[in-house]
Amino acid sequence: MTSSRRTVLVHLDTPATELTSSALELLTLARSLGRVEAVTLASPSLTTLAQLGAYGVELVRQAEPAEDLGPHAPHSTALVAEALARAADVSGAAVVLLASTFPNKESAARLAFLTGAGLVIDAAAIGVSDEGHVVGSKRVLAGSWDTSCEIVTDLAVLTVRANAVVPEPAEAAVETTVEGFAVVPSTLAKAGVPTSREVHEAEHGDGPARPALAEAAFVVAGGRGTFGDFTPVEDLADALGAAVGATRDCVDEGWIGHDAQIGQTGVTIAPRVYVGAGISGAPHHRGGMQASQVIVAVNNDPDCPLFEISDFAVVGDLHEVLPQAAERIREHRAQA
Numbered sequence: 001m002t003s004s005r006r007t008v009l010v011h012l013d014t015p016a017t018e019l020t021s022s023a024l025e026l027l028t029l030a031r032s033l034g035r036v037e038a039v040t041l042a043s044p045s046l047t048t049l050a051q052l053g054a055y056g057v058e059l060v061r062q063a064e065p066a067e068d069l070g071p072h073a074p075h076s077t078a079l080v081a082e083a084l085a086r087a088a089d090v091s092g093a094a095v096v097l098l099a100s101t102f103p104n105k106e107s108a109a110r111l112a113f114l115t116g117a118g119l120v121i122d123a124a125a126i127g128v129s130d131e132g133h134v135v136g137s138k139r140v141l142a143g144s145w146d147t148s149c150e151i152v153t154d155l156a157v158l159t160v161r162a163n164a165v166v167p168e169p170a171e172a173a174v175e176t177t178v179e180g181f182a183v184v185p186s187t188l189a190k191a192g193v194p195t196s197r198e199v200h201e202a203e204h205g206d207g208p209a210r211p212a213l214a215e216a217a218f219v220v221a222g223g224r225g226t227f228g229d230f231t232p233v234e235d236l237a238d239a240l241g242a243a244v245g246a247t248r249d250c251v252d253e254g255w256i257g258h259d260a261q262i263g264q265t266g267v268t269i270a271p272r273v274y275v276g277a278g279i280s281g282a283p284h285h286r287g288g289m290q291a292s293q294v295i296v297a298v299n300n301d302p303d304c305p306l307f308e309i310s311d312f313a314v315v316g317d318l319h320e321v322l323p324q325a326a327e328r329i330r331e332h333r334a335q336a
């Protein structure tokens with residue numbers, strides 16, 4: 001199918017007061033595949049509509065469940081799947097894209113089951129084969145294999161990792177209209193509606209708010225080489241607007257919270273830039289960060305294994321290197 005004939009649905013996470021960076025990335029990616037429509041389970045705000053217009057989306061399809069299932073219904077993965085299935089049917093869509101969050105992966109799996117669609121979870125790139133089929137690519141097996149999966153079904157469902165592309169508005173902004181469509185929730189969807197939902201912000205003391213580790217475009221991570229003092233790591237992270245990560249050893253030592261753990265038993269990340277300071281590069285850690293686009297390692301051991309997969313290797317004491325880097329970045333930012 002040619003891209004001009006292909007309709008691509010982008011699921012907007014709720015609450016849709018303002019589009020997240022992940023949503024803007026999805027819209028950018030979707031434009032390269034065909035004509036983009038957005039789907040939401042909650043009324044989009046004026047800010048959201050303006051953003052959608054800037055990204056070239058003319059139509060937002062808003063699901064209207066036939067029964068009031070309560071305020072948390074848009075977070076029901078079963079209902080999201082049923083709404084997307086209906087939207088795909090109404091629009092004749094060939095592709096549905098969702099951001100790769102845990103709930104969205106579940107919704108995508110349910111959607112694929114409902115529609116018989118081919119499914120790729122955690123795609124890092126999306127292309128089109130010579131036959132016109134959508135191809136999702138990703139790293140698997142702890143970052144040791146790159147795979148590409150051609151989806152040959154009429155409908156392709158993909159969840160896309162954060163930072164797959166740089167968000168870019170369309171060449172020309174358009175007017176965005178909202179069109180409702182009815183969804184009749186199944187017994188399953190009605191049985192599984194969340195009754196409460198509380199988002200816990202990560203705590204950073206009095207410091208600036210930092211992006212979520214799994215979605216951050218920049219990550220600064222510290223290892224055992226910090227000897228428990230994460231100040232230089234956090235300072236560089238704040239200069240860059242980055243998330244803070246760590247190795248499991250630091251978490252086990254109680255130097256930093258579990259949410260910061262990167263690796264096979266922690267968070268898997270694929271930021272645009274990963275800085276690893278005082279980290280040896282053990283396979284368990286590499287499995288969670290090897291897909292990063294640019295890897296910078298700071299280590300006082302010139303033979304540290306992390307250097308083998310680094311784009312930039314800095315041999316030095318992190319307590320000297322990181323503060324200097326943070327200072328230079330702040331100087332550059334002040335001049336910009």
Ligand SMILES: Cc1cc2nc3c(=O)[nH]c(=O)nc-3n(C[C@H](O)[C@H](O)[C@H](O)COP(=O)(O)OP(=O)(O)OC[C@H]3O[C@@H](n4cnc5c(N)ncnc54)[C@H](O)[C@@H]3O)c2cc1C
Pocket residue numbers: 222223224225226246247248249250261262263264265266277278279280281282283284285288298299300301304316317318319
């Ligand atoms: C089942 C299992 C699951 C695991 N899962 C994970 C996981 O998900 N994530 C994870 O990270 N680990 C995981 N681990 C642990 C992993 O195997 C390693 O032990 C761990 O990643 C090592 O952490 P590190 O690099 O901080 O420490 P180390 O390996 O001790 O490395 C410290 C590094 O700091 C350098 N250094 C020291 N001082 C300085 C200085 N002043 N300046 C600069 N560099 C300095 C040293 O040269 C060294 O390279 C797992 C282990 C097991 C058994």
